[in-house]
Amino acid sequence: MIKILLNGCCGKMGKVIIEAAKNFPNIDIVAGIDKYPNNQLSFKIYTSTNDVDIDYDVLLDFSRPEALADILKLSLKNNKPAILCSTGYTDEELLLISEKSKVIPLFRSANMSLGVNLLNSLLRKVAPILYENYDIEIIEKHHNQKVDSPSGTALLLADTISNSIQINSNYVYGRSGKSKREKNEIGIHAIRGGSIVGDHDVIFAGSGEIIELSHKAMSREVFAVGALKACEFMSNVNTPKLYNMDDILGI
Structure with a gap:
């Protein structure tokens, strides 16, 4: 079972991912991170990456570019891969992602479809x-x-x-x-x-x-499915590198 930590779990895409994950029997969303937690979700929600104390395999982020530094800090601390699905990164943030991908496996795509x-x-x-x-x-x-x-x-x-x-x-x-x-x-x-x-x-x-x-x-579900497939892929990689959808599709 692949254990997912979902950042932005209470946002629009977070909710779509939670629903789509029901069709992935090998994936379990074990916890989420959101500044505005929804107590109706079935898993534990942290309001800050600093509070995360649960074991997970992959961090999946569907939030905002401003969360990047905290996501990378947590991923480096735990030596876990992260999937970055946010858009609107600055050139400096893209450079930071490239640099940190030399230390841990990172995945980024401008579109998860x-x-x-x-x-x-x-x-x-x-x-x-x-x-x-x-x-x-x-x-x-x-x-x-x-x-x-x-x-x-x-x-x-x-x-x-x-x-x-x-x-x-x-x-x-x-x-x-x-x-x-x-x-x-x-x-x-x-x-x-x-x-x-x-x-x-x-x-x-x-x-x-x-x-x-x-x-x-036609639906946000196409992005959720792509993100969950990325989770499957990244759970099996150990080599630090910046991965993208081409790696999943084999093209």
Whole structure:
């Protein structure tokens, strides 16, 4: 049985993960961490990482970037792997994650959906073929409570395209007040509204035709399933490294 410590257990995604875990007979959420504990949950909830005194195999974080330092401190103390599912990390925080992954196994993905990561893998193959004759634009849509913009997933897709082509690309966020489009631009556009779970469209616009690659998350459960699969994977690794969804998918 894989014992999970869930940080952010009382948040929206925390609740989805708890429900999804019922379909993973080899996973047991043994405790949670949340500043605003919900006494209706069946496991013990700590309000601070400093109070954690329970044995666990993997720490799963679905909270906010501000929790990173405490998560890493606890993981280093216990020499346990951590799965970081938050988005909106600063460059300094990403550097910290990279540094600490040399000491303990860490997992980070801008999107925990298996489908999004398969789409990302596909972009590595098609972007080098299409970029010379097609303009590239990314549109992401999320609910009106999402804090970071553009989404971590949109940046993940843009970075994959940028790293796959032979020109120095320039990210353009929106087009208000801009002149005509330059060839090296990758447009990134954010929409916020209602309860949209998460839609991402990558558009290759050519002369006389348009190719679109899209992913639409119909439920937060897709992120929970991906996170729990990451827990299964990370429970079996011992080598310090920064892992991601490519390691799980074998791509």
